[in-house]
Amino acid sequence: MEKVTAKKHLGQHFLKDESIAKDIADTLSLEGYSKILEIGPGMGVLTKYLLDKPTETFVIEIDKESVEYLGVHYPKLENHIISKDFLKYNLNEVFNGEPFAIIGNFPYNISTQIVFKTLEMRDQIPEFAGMFQKEVAERICEKKGSKTYGILSVLAQAFYEAEYLFTVPPDVFNPPPKVDSGVMRLRRKADYSLPCDEKLFFRVVKTAFQQRRKTLRNSLKTFNFSDNLKEDSIFDLRPEQLSVEQFIEITQKIAADGV
Numbered sequence: 211m212e213k214v215t216a217k218k219h220l221g222q223h224f225l226k227d228e229s230i231a232k233d234i235a236d237t238l239s240l241e242g243y244s245k246i247l248e249i250g251p252g253m254g255v256l257t258k259y260l261l262d263k264p265t266e267t268f269v270i271e272i273d274k275e276s277v278e279y280l281g282v283h284y285p286k287l288e289n290h291i292i293s294k295d296f297l298k299y300n301l302n303e304v305f306n307g308e309p310f311a312i313i314g315n316f317p318y319n320i321s322t323q324i325v326f327k328t329l330e331m332r333d334q335i336p337e338f339a340g341m342f343q344k345e346v347a348e349r350i351c352e353k354k355g356s357k358t359y360g361i362l363s364v365l366a367q368a369f370y371e372a373e374y375l376f377t378v379p380p381d382v383f384n385p386p387p388k389v390d391s392g393v394m395r396l397r398r399k400a401d402y403s404l405p406c407d408e409k410l411f412f413r414v415v416k417t418a419f420q421q422r423r424k425t426l427r428n429s430l431k432t433f434n435f436s437d438n439l440k441e442d443s444i445f446d447l448r449p450e451q452l453s454v455e456q457f458i459e460i461t462q463k464i465a466a467d468g469v
Contacts, residue, residue, distance in 0.1 A: 214253050214275045216385055221317030222273070224252050225341075227382035234341060235259035237375060237395050238311055242336035245305065249296050249314035249324060249340070252276050254284050256315060261286050265311075268304060270296050297323055301331065311337040318343045318387070322362060325350065332369050332402060339375075339395040347374055347392030359450045361419045365412065368404060368454050370396035406461040414461050418449035426452075426460065435467045 216222040225231055234256055238246065244265055251257045251269040253276065260267045261284065270292040271277050277293045292304060297320060301310075312335055316324055321342045328338050342350075345358070351372040352359040366372055375393045380386035404411055414430065421429040427445035439445075444452075444460060452460070 214279050220273055221319040223383040223387045225255050225315050226384050230378055230382055231255045232259045234393055237339040238337060240265055243309040243311050245310040247310050247312050250317055254280055270294055309334050309336055314340045316340050316342055321346055329365055336398045341391050341393050344377055344390040344392035347394040351394055354453045361416055364415045364454055364457055366396060369402040370398050372396050404458060406458050407465050410465055411461045415457055422449050433464055435464055439467045
């Protein structure tokens with residue numbers, strides 16, 4: 211097998227620049243875990259650098275042709291190739307509750323879903339790094355006050371420190387995508403438990419940004435909070451004006467309302 215054919219329906223764009231692949235691999239601190247999971251390794255341009263690290267590397271790949279290629283060219287991956295759909299697979303069949311990092315050159319079409327699954331498994335994932343469409347990577351790391359600050363920004367930054375690292379041009383991929391890519395990293399906070407009801411927090415954030423042009427008094431009216439709480443000045447703000455801490459504060463106030 212000489213190479214794998216990139217498949218449009220899987221969003222495959224194979225990175226061909228070795229120095230960028232090494233830079234992405236080196237974004238991981240290797241602190242707090244001994245296992246790494248790479249999503250969508252393709253032909254292994256990033257994998258080879260992960261295999262050099264003092265950690266145990268697993269890869270998860272839905273493309274059968276890529277799985278065959280990896281098996282032939284990377285004997286170190288023996289029994290470490292998971293031929294499954296990341297979004298549907300129960301990762302604890304491999305990791306059994308142990309901590310692990312996630313890394314990858316993520317398919318653009320499922321990249322935000324990958325982040326949401328990571329957030330669901332945050333107890334096991336101390337670190338997450340990878341390449342996204344540039345605007346998605348920037349959105350995850352964005353701070354309040356920006357038009358691109360949104361649900362993903364708040365939820366990711368509630369539990370992780372988010373950092374945009376560097377931009378990658380289209381011409382280092384085969385086939386080249388139509389947009390720039392961006393590499394970002396999430397490092398879980400030392401204390402990542404929220405001082406509020408986490409399910410309610412998620413609901414408040416998602417509901418607020420569904421009508422992002424409205425003030426919170428209007429976008430959150432389905433919560434049926436009391437007239438007294440409605441008078442609170444924080445509800446005069448629009449969602450992009452609130453920090454993570456302020457969303458936590460609002461969640462606490464809604465939970466306490468009428469108690």
